[in-house]
Amino acid sequence: MDDVIIIGGSFAGLAAALQLGRARRKVTVLDTGLPRNRFADHSHGMLGHDHKPPLHILAEARRQLARYPAIKLVNARADGISGEIDDFSVRTADGESLVARRLILSYGVADQMPEVPGFAEGWGKSIVPCPYCDGFEVAGQHWGLVWSGPQSHNQARLFLDWTDRLTVLTDGHEIAPEIRADLARRGVAVVDGRIAEIVRHGDHGAVVKVDTGSRISVDILFAHPRNKPSANLHEALGLATVATPLGIVLKVDERRETSVPGIYAAGDLTNPQLPSVTTASWQGAMAGIFAQQSMLA
Incomplete structure (x- = not known):
C-alpha cells in the first residue's frame, strides 16, 4: 500500500511528490502527460526557471525525483476511485488497482475553446x-x-x-x-x-x-475561456465544488483537504483566480506536507 497516490503529474502533483518523497513516504504519481500549459513556448514568473519551456521544467523535475526511492512515476490515467481514509483504491485505465492511505488530486482543468475560427x-x-x-x-x-x-x-x-x-x-x-x-x-x-x-x-x-x-x-x-476539470473523479467522489465565473473548482480548506477526509487537492483544480506554475507548485507542496502530517501516529 502507498502512503499517497497523486493523480496528476504536472507542477502541483510533482511538488507534492517531492515533499512526500523527502519525508520517505511511499507515493505513486499517475500522469497522462498533458499539462494545461503545454501550448506555451515559455513559462514566466517562476523563480529559477523564468523563460524556460514548461515541458522542459517538468522533465527536469521528473529527473530530480528519480533520486527518491519512495517516489514512483507512472504514465497512466486514473479511471475510478473508491474507499475511504486509510484505504483508498484507485483503478487505472489499464485495469490496475492501487491502494493508498491518502489521495492528492492535481489533474488540473481543461480550457474550453470557443467556436471561433483561429x-x-x-x-x-x-x-x-x-x-x-x-x-x-x-x-x-x-x-x-x-x-x-x-x-x-x-x-x-x-x-x-x-x-x-x-x-x-x-x-x-x-x-x-x-x-x-x-x-x-x-x-x-x-x-x-x-x-x-x-x-x-x-x-x-x-x-x-x-x-x-x-x-x-x-x-x-x-482571453479567459471557460474551463472544466480535466477528469470527473471528483464527481464520483461527491467532492464539494465552488462555482467561479470561468467554471467550477474543488473546495479545499486551509490544509488543502477537500470535503472528503483524506483527499487533498492542489493546482488549477482548486485555484480560480491566478493560475500559474508558481501557485500550483506551492499548493502542491502544501498538499503533500499536510497529507504527510495527517498520517502521523
Missing part, C-alpha cells in the same frame, strides 16, 4: 490568459481583451500596469454605461460586436475580425 490555433501563442505569465514580453504594446463578464473590468484596470494601449472587444456582452465611462476615462477603447474570426500574425499578434465588419490588429490578445 482561437484554438492561437491559444498559448497570440491568445493568452495571464498578464503575470506573458505581460512583460509585450509591455507597452497594443493589447486586446476579450470581455467575458464583470470580472473583465478589473482585468482591464490591471492590464494598464503593462500598457497604455488597450482595446476591449465586447464579443456580444453588454457593458454597463458606468463601466464604459470608466474605461473611456482610462483611455481604453471598446469595440462592440461578436468576434467572428481571429487571425494570428507574427510571434504574438492577432487580427480580430468582428461581425460588424471591424478588423482590430493587436500585438497580443488576452
